[in-house]
Amino acid sequence: MTAATLDSRKNRTAIFAFLGALGMLGLGFAAVPLYQMFCQVTGFGGTTQRASKSDAALAERLGASAGAKTISIRFDGTTANDVPWSFRPEQVTDTVTIGQRDMAIYLAKNNSNETITGTATFNVEPEQAGAYFNKIQCFCFTEQVLKPGQEVRMPVLYYVDPKALDDPNMDDVEQITLSYTFHRALESAE
Structure with a gap:
């Protein structure tokens, strides 16, 4: 495996990790309003x-x-x-x-x-x-x-x-x- 291919894979992995972390952060902020909406609709x-x-x-x-x-x-x-x-x-x-x-x-x-x-x-x-x-x-x-x-x-x-x-x-x-x-x-x- 060449150094360029290895660097490309590392960059792609870093981008996916960053996007995954960003997605988790977004879900964390959305969880409360989504849960409240669910509870209001169902009475849960x-x-x-x-x-x-x-x-x-x-x-x-x-x-x-x-x-x-x-x-x-x-x-x-x-x-x-x-x-x-x-x-x-x-x-x-x-x-x-x-x-x-x-x-x-x-x-x-x-x-x-x-x-x-x-x-x-x-x-x-x-x-x-x-x-x-x-x-x-x-x-x-x-x-x-x-x-x-x-x-x-x-x-x-x-x-x-x-x-x-x-x-x-x-x-x-x-x-x-x-x-x-x-x-x-x-x-x-x-």
């Missing part, structure tokens, strides 16, 4: 569904035709360690009729002397309920900016899809927990 991992007002109206009609079955909803609110806010639900539990729209209110207060932008992550337990818990309006859809000492009420308009009544995995579910955690938004963490 307790991810709630986002619904329109027309979806909610249809669910109300379906829920009314299915009877007035109720379910308990528990609300939970926490903050990450670097978010000096008080954050909690106004009411810890509520009993709702499946298919009917309801509203929960969360209270947040910035206890620091600086303006902080936060974003909420959310989860539903048990996991199988995530596919049926639909949010129509939620503070988690946008970043929240609280000035020093500012206190706000943040509504969540939601419903539990009547399709949950047809799922055998939901038969023993008596309570659904909707949990939020506020984190600093990237631009306020810098």
